[in-house]
Amino acid sequence: MASSRRRFHRYEGGDPLAPPVDIAEALDAIGERVMGGSSPERALQEFLRRGGRDQRGLDDLARQVNERRRELLQQHGLDGTLKEVRELLDRAVLEERKQLARDVHLDDLERDFAQMRLDNLSPSTAAAVSELQDYSWQSSQARADYERIKDLLGREVLDQRFAGMKQALEGATDEDRAAVDAMLRDLNELLEKHQRGEDTPEDFAEFMDRHGDFFPEGPQDVDELIDALAQRAAAAQRLLNSMTPGQREELMQLSAQAFGSPQLMESLGRLDANLQSLRPGEDWSGSERFGGGQGLGLGDGTGMLQDIARLDALSDQLSQSHAGARLDDIDLDELARQLGEQAAVDAKALRDLEQALRSSGTVRRDSEGQLRLTPRAMRQLGRSLLRDIADRMSGRQGQRDLRRAGAAGERSGATRPWEFGDTEPWDIPRTVLNGVLRRAGDGSDRLITTDDIEVAETEARTQAAVALLVDTSFSMAMDGRWVPMKRTALALHTLIRTRFRGDHLQLIGFGRHASVMEIEELTALDAFWDKGTNLHHALLLANRHFRKHPNAQPVLLVVTDGEPTAHLEPGGESFFDYPPHPLTIAVTVRELDTASRLGAQTTFFRLGEDPGLARFVDTLARRAGGRVVAPELDDLGAAVVGSYLGSRHGDAGDDYQDWFGGRGFWFGT
Structure with a gap:
C-alpha cells in the first residue's frame, strides 16, 4: 500500500477556530477614504497603518517596537563589566587587608610594604588590575577573586563575538582555553581563505566538524557563518562606540589581561578585521545613548545592541515606507520574539487581510503597479452610499429605495x-x-x-441619456466639496447601473478642460491646482452623448461652485479669463441652448453662497427651462438622485419638491 505523505508547517498563532478574515470593515474604511480624496493605494495603506475596531494596525506595532527599544536604552548602562571587575577587585583588596592584619607570622616590613601597595593603587580599575599583576597575595580568597577578574574578562570579550560564551566558559580549564585559541586560529584562516576565493565546501565542513560546538545556531555554509559573526561583531563595535572615552579606554586596557593571555585579544582583533572586510555593509560606526542604571556586561550589551538592530529592522518593515514594500517582508518570528506572540498574530492578520482584499477581487494592481478598486468594490461602495441617500430622502430606511428605485417602472x-x-x-x-x-x-x-x-x-418607461457634469476645479477641493461630489457621482452611477440598466449615464468632469471619466477614475481623482471652470467644454461632451442616444430622454445634471471662466477654442486650446470673459459666457450659453433643443431636462446644483454664481445659474436655468437646487453639502447626493428619479417619472413629484423645499432651496421655472 502506498503511503500518503502530509506536509506540515509552523503554527503561526491566533485562534485556530476563528472565522476567516472579514474584509467588509476594511473595504468600508478604504472606500470612505477614497471618497475623501485619497487614492486606493493610500487608503489601503492608511487602514493597514491604523487597523480596525478590533485589530491593531502597523502603527500600533511600530509604536510598541519603538517603546521596546527606548526601554532597553533607558533601563541599561554600559558599565556592567567595569562594575563587576571593580567589585571583584575591591573584594580581593579587602580580603588581602584582612589577611595582612591577622597574619602574625608576616614580617612587619613585608606587611607595611604590602599595605603601602594596596593604599597607593590607582583609582582607575584597569590600572589597579595591571599594578597587581606581580603582587604576592597572602590571602588565597583574594588571589582567587583577582584571578576571577582575568577569567571574567576573557569570557566577556569572547561573549561579545560568540553569544553564550560567558556562561559556557565559566570555570574553564586550560584545555578549554586552548580549544578557544584553536577555534579562533582556524576560523581566521578559513575567513582569510574565503576572502581570497580559495576555500571549498569541504573546508567549511572540516571546520564545523572540529569546532561546531561553538556555533549552536548551526550555519549551513561559510556565508551564513560570516553573516552571524559579522552582525554580532558589528554590534560589539557599536557597544564600544556608545561608551564614554574613559569607559572605552579602561575596557581596552582590561581586555588585554583577558585569561592572562595577550594572544586572545590579538586573535579577536584579527577576526574583527576579517569580518569588517567581508561584510563592510554592516553598521560598524553607529552608537546609541544609554541612560539606565542596570549595567550590562560586554556580552549582554552586545546582545542587546543586536536586539536594537533587529528592532530597527522591524520598525523599517512595519513602516512599509520603501518602494516595493510588502507585508510579507515582516519577520513574524522576530516580531514574536521581541514583542510576544500576539504581536505576530496581529501582523499576520493584517497580511491576511491585504491578501484577502486582493484575492476577493476588490482591489488589484494596474499595469503601472498602482492599486485600484475593482468594479466589484465600486458597486459595493455605491450600494452603501445609495442606502444612505435613500435614508435621507425617505426618513425611513428603505422606503424611497423601494418606491422610486425599481428596475422596471410602475x-x-x-x-x-x-x-x-x-x-x-x-x-x-x-x-x-x-x-x-x-x-x-x-x-x-x-x-x-x-x-x-x-x-x-x-408599465413601459422611457430610456434616459443622463449626463452628470461635475466641477473638478481646485476650488471644489479647497472649499470641502470634493468628497460630496464624488459620493454623488458614485451613488448615481450605482443607481443607474443596478436599477435603471436601460439608461445611459456619462460622467463628465470639468476644470480647465473637460473629459469623460469612468467612475473608478473619478473616485480616485486627486485634487490639483488648475485655474478654470470650463462648463462650455463639458456641455459640448454632454450634447455629443445626447446625440448618440436619439431615442432616449436627455437629462442634464450640473454640479458646480463657480461661474464659467474658461471655454474651448476651435483649435482645442482652453481660453481662461477671470472675471468671466463675455465670449466664454456666450459660447457656454450657446451650448446650453443646444442641450435645450435636444430636449434635455436640466438641473443645476449650485454649491456655495456666491451671489454672482447664484444670479448666473438662475439665469441659465430660466433660459433652459430647468431648475436650480442649492443643497447643503451633506444633501448633495440626495438632491441629485432625487432630481434624476423625478425626471424618470416626468416631473419632480411632490415628494422631491418637499425634499428640496425642506433641505435646500428649490426654484422652478
Whole structure:
C-alpha cells in the first residue's frame, strides 16, 4: 500500500477556530477614504497603518517596537563589566587587608610594604588590575577573586563575538582555553581563505566538524557563518562606540589581561578585521545613548545592541515606507520574539487581510503597479452610499429605495409567467399558489419550480441619456466639496447601473478642460491646482452623448461652485479669463441652448453662497427651462438622485419638491 505523505508547517498563532478574515470593515474604511480624496493605494495603506475596531494596525506595532527599544536604552548602562571587575577587585583588596592584619607570622616590613601597595593603587580599575599583576597575595580568597577578574574578562570579550560564551566558559580549564585559541586560529584562516576565493565546501565542513560546538545556531555554509559573526561583531563595535572615552579606554586596557593571555585579544582583533572586510555593509560606526542604571556586561550589551538592530529592522518593515514594500517582508518570528506572540498574530492578520482584499477581487494592481478598486468594490461602495441617500430622502430606511428605485417602472397590476431574462419583481402570492396547486396535482415534493414563478407586469418607461457634469476645479477641493461630489457621482452611477440598466449615464468632469471619466477614475481623482471652470467644454461632451442616444430622454445634471471662466477654442486650446470673459459666457450659453433643443431636462446644483454664481445659474436655468437646487453639502447626493428619479417619472413629484423645499432651496421655472 502506498503511503500518503502530509506536509506540515509552523503554527503561526491566533485562534485556530476563528472565522476567516472579514474584509467588509476594511473595504468600508478604504472606500470612505477614497471618497475623501485619497487614492486606493493610500487608503489601503492608511487602514493597514491604523487597523480596525478590533485589530491593531502597523502603527500600533511600530509604536510598541519603538517603546521596546527606548526601554532597553533607558533601563541599561554600559558599565556592567567595569562594575563587576571593580567589585571583584575591591573584594580581593579587602580580603588581602584582612589577611595582612591577622597574619602574625608576616614580617612587619613585608606587611607595611604590602599595605603601602594596596593604599597607593590607582583609582582607575584597569590600572589597579595591571599594578597587581606581580603582587604576592597572602590571602588565597583574594588571589582567587583577582584571578576571577582575568577569567571574567576573557569570557566577556569572547561573549561579545560568540553569544553564550560567558556562561559556557565559566570555570574553564586550560584545555578549554586552548580549544578557544584553536577555534579562533582556524576560523581566521578559513575567513582569510574565503576572502581570497580559495576555500571549498569541504573546508567549511572540516571546520564545523572540529569546532561546531561553538556555533549552536548551526550555519549551513561559510556565508551564513560570516553573516552571524559579522552582525554580532558589528554590534560589539557599536557597544564600544556608545561608551564614554574613559569607559572605552579602561575596557581596552582590561581586555588585554583577558585569561592572562595577550594572544586572545590579538586573535579577536584579527577576526574583527576579517569580518569588517567581508561584510563592510554592516553598521560598524553607529552608537546609541544609554541612560539606565542596570549595567550590562560586554556580552549582554552586545546582545542587546543586536536586539536594537533587529528592532530597527522591524520598525523599517512595519513602516512599509520603501518602494516595493510588502507585508510579507515582516519577520513574524522576530516580531514574536521581541514583542510576544500576539504581536505576530496581529501582523499576520493584517497580511491576511491585504491578501484577502486582493484575492476577493476588490482591489488589484494596474499595469503601472498602482492599486485600484475593482468594479466589484465600486458597486459595493455605491450600494452603501445609495442606502444612505435613500435614508435621507425617505426618513425611513428603505422606503424611497423601494418606491422610486425599481428596475422596471410602475406596476400595472397584471402578472405573467416568468421568462428567462426577466428583471421584473416576482409576484410572491401567485408564485406560492402555483406551487401549491402543482404539488396537489402531481404529488411532487419540490416547493417551487421555474414554471410556478409569475412576475408583476410593469408599465413601459422611457430610456434616459443622463449626463452628470461635475466641477473638478481646485476650488471644489479647497472649499470641502470634493468628497460630496464624488459620493454623488458614485451613488448615481450605482443607481443607474443596478436599477435603471436601460439608461445611459456619462460622467463628465470639468476644470480647465473637460473629459469623460469612468467612475473608478473619478473616485480616485486627486485634487490639483488648475485655474478654470470650463462648463462650455463639458456641455459640448454632454450634447455629443445626447446625440448618440436619439431615442432616449436627455437629462442634464450640473454640479458646480463657480461661474464659467474658461471655454474651448476651435483649435482645442482652453481660453481662461477671470472675471468671466463675455465670449466664454456666450459660447457656454450657446451650448446650453443646444442641450435645450435636444430636449434635455436640466438641473443645476449650485454649491456655495456666491451671489454672482447664484444670479448666473438662475439665469441659465430660466433660459433652459430647468431648475436650480442649492443643497447643503451633506444633501448633495440626495438632491441629485432625487432630481434624476423625478425626471424618470416626468416631473419632480411632490415628494422631491418637499425634499428640496425642506433641505435646500428649490426654484422652478
